[in-house]
Amino acid sequence: MKRWQFVWRLVPLLAMMTFILSGCGIDELTTLNPKGPVAEKQLWLILISLAVMIGVFIVVAVIYVYVLVRFRKRPGQTGIPKQVEGNHKLEIIWTVIPFLLLFIIAIPTVKYTFELDKDYSKDPNALQVKVTGHQFWWEFEYMNEKVNTAQDLVIPTGRTIAFHLESADVNHSFWVPTLGGKKDNNPGMTNMHYLVADKPGVYYGKCAELCGTSHALMDFKVKAVTPDEFDRWIASMKAPVAVNSALASEGEQIFKKSCIGCHAVFDPQQKQVVGGKVAPNLVNYGDRMTVAGILINKNPEDVKNNLHTWLKDPQEVKPGNLMPNPQDVPGSKMETSLGLTDKQIDALVEYLAGQKSTK
Ligand code: HEC
Ligand SMILES: [Cu+2]
Incomplete structure (x- = not known):
């Protein structure tokens, strides 16, 4: 009875582990689904090491179980069995086999270690x-x-x-x-x-x-x-983008006042990218797949909502990040803010989301 209770207790634990491990995305953040030659070589190294290890495990486990069963204590047997020590043949075999196995792993590992560390900084094709x-x-x-x-x-x-x-x-x-x-x-x-x-x-x-x-x-x-x-x-990324609404051009003016010291954008008048380099470059921002790398723009409309979320309270999205709060946020770690109104934020959203390449 006790033992059954113990087993039952393991069920939720196993269920929880399955749940947590399922968070390890199959296609997204895995080394087991390579999409290029570098990842393929690395996966191959994982697999060859794994194959050797599984091989060793199986051989050792089989011999172990065989010995346990074959030489177990029989009924009526008394005293300890005959003790055997030293066997040159066996000792040589179990030294040479691991040596060969390590050699099999070492050849591709050393080869790929050098190959994958190649410096392409001078390669004109890279x-x-x-x-x-x-x-x-x-x-x-x-x-x-x-x-x-x-x-x-x-x-x-x-x-x-x-x-x-x-x-x-x-x-x-x-x-x-x-x-x-x-x-x-x-x-x-x-x-x-x-x-x-x-x-x-x-x-x-x-x-x-x-x-x-x-x-x-x-x-x-x-x-x-x-x-x-x-x-x-x-x-x-080097071509101008039209600012085609009154709200967006209001946003452009606010951007040039409050944001351009840190962030760069394309300036249609100067026909070049202008602005600071201490923060993300926002050229063609409307084409981005995310806002701040973490708010996903799944559909094209999402960029506006995500921009709004970010500009209302950047610290809420990414605690400790170095962007000043555009507005006062009570209780925020950022004590000062750029003092923008809701309407100014809407204008900035309209402006940045509209910065899309026209190709
Ligand atoms: C003092 C410099 C500074 C100023 C001024 C500033 N930002 Fe930022 N901003 C940052 C930094 C740093 C980040 C990166 C935060 C992070 O992701 O860790 C950032 C991130 C962003 C992002 C997300 C960028 C991306 O790659 O997705 C947007 C959008 C943005 N800022 C808009 C604005 C707007 C609009 C203003 C003006 C109201 C502004 N910022 C003013 C420093 C600044
Ligand atoms: Cu980091």
Whole structure:
């Protein structure tokens, strides 16, 4: 009876674990569903190590169970059985077999360790992207194209992307599980990393190094598109966007007063991107897949709602982030605010959401 009660107690525990583990998205944040050659090689290393380990486990378990059964104490048996010590043949066998097994794992591991650490920073065919980790957002700078964006990393398929990983403050770690392993962004240095995406798609990225209060919200998206589409995207990031309503142009004026010191946008008069670099670049903001990397723009209309949520209280969305509150929020950690009214926020939402490429 007691034992049954114990087993029953395990049921909710198992159910809870199933529930929690099901949170590990099958397609999104997994290394088991590779979408490019780097991730494929890494998965192969996992599988070969796993195969060797499972093989060893099975052989050892079978011998163990056999010995337990075959040499168990029989009825009527007294005293300890004959003790056997030392057997050169056996000792050589169980030294050589593990050596061979480790050798099998070592060959691809060493080969891929060097291969995956290749530096493509001088390769003219690779796309050079500087990735700067900030508390708590990602900056992507296309070094040769002179385009800068945040949270959404757009890349062409089939081309090696050479990432120059840097940090503006503390340690971060750049990780896109379906494309390949993570690498750190350390302040004061540049770490090289490369990834390739085979097929168009949206791949999830995360900061994988505890970097402060909102570390868990430091997400980004990698959007792989065809090379043609990529060229169009780059062109659109340098092309003017019309501001086509009175409310939006009011928003533009407020933006130029209150926001442009930190954030850059495309200025149609000067025909270039202008503004500060300490905060995310907001060129073509209406095309973004997220607001602040974490509020998902599932449908095109969502961008307005998400912008509104962000601008009403950025600290509520990402505690500890460095954007000043546009409005006074009672009890907020940000003591001062930019003092904007509800109407001014609506105008800013209209302006930023309308910044869409016209391609
Ligand atoms: C003192 C600098 C500063 C000022 C001024 C500022 N911001 Fe920000 N803003 C930031 C920082 C830093 C972030 C990144 C927060 C994070 O994600 O951790 C941010 C994030 C954002 C985002 C999300 C960006 C993204 O990539 O999705 C929007 C939208 C935004 N700000 C709009 C505004 C608007 C509109 C104003 C003017 C009312 C403004 N900001 C004023 C610093 C600033
Ligand atoms: Cu981080």
